[in-house]
């Protein structure tokens with residue numbers, strides 16, 4: 001099956017930001033159809049810029065992007081009919097209640113009455129919004145308003161759905177309700193492009209991921225591809241007895257509240273665990289989390305920036 005979104009050398013320089021680096025710099029990404037694709041990266045990495053271009057809301061300044069085989073710039077109106085988007089900063093229409101918000105959105109997209117009714121009821125139930133369905137949207141709490149926006153686009157029949165930080169500010173239970181709805185969308189073979197700062201969420205939901213840093217793709221692949229591609233794919237925590245200097249030869253050591261965290265290659269991690277247990281330390285060992293990968297990759301690029309700055 002053809003990928004849902006293909007970006008080729010996609011570049012964006014905002015009009016008033018010509019002096020700095022581009023918000024996106026020759027980004028090449030291929031987002032498979034029918035899966036959840038995670039886009040991660042620190043603040044300002046370019047995630048929202050990518051989403052807005054892919055959602056036809058913003059023009060690129062270089063390269064190209066196709067969505068469902070159509071050019072997102074030249075065929076924007078055709079693309080728009082087949083996508084739906086929850087922007088990062090979004091406020092739904094305040095004079096509607098929650099039920100109307102979802103139902104009218106589906107009707108505006110051309111869905112017939114009975115299907116729109118059925119889907120509205122089911123999404124409100126799924127996202128825990130049934131109890132507030134008659135409340136005006138502007139009387140909702142921030143997290144509920146966010147959920148209402150997510151409900152609206154996930155209930156639609158859009159083939160590609162863009163969710164820019166859909167769970168920011170949601171309580172842990174509400175987040176999991178949104179996860180369920182996102183998973184169901186992908187079971188229906190819809191494509192979901194998800195940006196998030198919750199890396200457990202990115203890991204749990206995404207079939208593939210891209211890590212953006214400074215407008216460039218730093219890592220791309222399945223969660224296990226990402227683990228395989230970093231220098232230190234194992235994490236070992238060591239508590240008690242041992243000092244930093246005794247750990248440094250095994251990998252990258254950092255302080256944690258209860259002792260030290262060491263990122264290491266598999267063989268060094270094993271050697272370290274045996275050594276530390278032999279000395280009577282408490283040890284735990286496992287593969288790195290997505291958060292660890294993020295810290296290793298982004299942390300290194302921050303260090304590089306700092307040393308380049310010092311040299312020049």
Ligand SMILES: Nc1ncnc2c1ncn2[C@@H]1O[C@H](COP(=O)(O)OP(=O)(O)OP(=O)(O)O)[C@@H](O)[C@H]1O
Nearest residue numbers: 014016017023041042043044045046047048049050
């Ligand atoms: N309208 C704009 N005009 C000028 N520069 C902008 C504009 N919008 C974003 N930028 C810049 O483009 C870069 C990428 O921003 P973007 O919003 O895409 O990042 P992001 O990865 O979504 O960050 P966050 O995690 O904070 O949402 C940043 O340097 C930002 O300052």
Ligand SMILES: [Mg+2]
Nearest residue numbers: 047048049088
């Ligand atoms: Mg953003």
